Amino acid sequence: MTNIRHLDPSASPLDYYGSELRRLREAAGLTQEALGGIIFVTGSLVGQIETAHKVPTRDFSERVDAGLGTDGMFSRLVGMVLRSQLPTWFQPYADLEARATYIYTFQPQLVYGLLQTPEYARAVLSVRTESDLDARVAARMERQRILERANPPLMWVVMSEAVLHQEIGGREVMRNQLAHLLELSTREWVNLQILPFEVGAHAGLMGEFNLLRFEDDPEIVYTEDFVQGHMTANPTAFKEGSLRYDHLQAAALSVEDSTALIARVMEERYGDRPEPDGRTVA
Numbered sequence: 488m489t490n491i492r493h494l495d496p497s498a499s500p501l502d503y504y505g506s507e508l509r510r511l512r513e514a515a516g517l518t519q520e521a522l523g524g525i526i527f528v529t530g531s532l533v534g535q536i537e538t539a540h541k542v543p544t545r546d547f548s549e550r551v552d553a554g555l556g557t558d559g560m561f562s563r564l565v566g567m568v569l570r571s572q573l574p575t576w577f578q579p580y581a582d583l584e585a586r587a588t589y590i591y592t593f594q595p596q597l598v599y600g601l602l603q604t605p606e607y608a609r610a611v612l613s614v615r616t617e618s619d620l621d622a623r624v625a626a627r628m629e630r631q632r633i634l635e636r637a638n639p640p641l642m643w644v645v646m647s648e649a650v651l652h653q654e655i656g657g658r659e660v661m662r663n664q665l666a667h668l669l670e671l672s673t674r675e676w677v678n679l680q681i682l683p684f685e686v687g688a689h690a691g692l693m694g695e696f697n698l699l700r701f702e703d704d705p706e707i708v709y710t711e712d713f714v715q716g717h718m719t720a721n722p723t724a725f726k727e728g729s730l731r732y733d734h735l736q737a738a739a740l741s742v743e744d745s746t747a748l749i750a751r752v753m754e755e756r757y758g759d760r761p762e763p764d765g766r767t768v769a
Contacts, residue, residue: 526550542622610656
């Protein structure tokens, strides 16, 4: 049965997307099932998105644009929809991240969100709850679109060696995540360094932090606790963050040695090896 729940288009980006999808589908004289057949999804999915019960993906949006001939309208809208799925306190940072010219990040426990695979992100985001998990993963993947721009931000990433060994999502997920890091390291605008265990005490013991630089705007320091994130453009705070980051980079392995370590851990810890019954697992 077609869902005819009425939406207030001004309530949220998701409601606006759903109302526009319904309006243009009906204008084309199509049922939900008929549109689903054209774009190779179920009519039920079309109905769930029209009634704001499910968040659209970029792939769905591109299919709708092709099926309804809407000249990229839904592909443009979906970015706003997915951004709205980020935590409210995180959205201002995500907006600045998308505008940054340089991104410097220190990560002691996890791969930075911009560099995560969908499976790794799903495992991280599902730790406390599985509600709206598809939407939360899609929102994180949407953030990564800034890396595909013609002029992406220059990224320096320092990660503790612990990130490579902390098994998030299982061995296959970790192997694919480390392989993704190796692929990213071949891009000239991504620089990965690993802070090895033997360094001992280091300038990042206080936890993760990010530094953002812009062409014209003030520089930003961003940190997180278990409740929310914190941003400041205070010059003294940025100077302290930059000094700590310089020390971390100096203590970390070179880009080349870091890549070699990632590859070695990927093969030795997460590569193919036989189970006790003789089967091989990836």
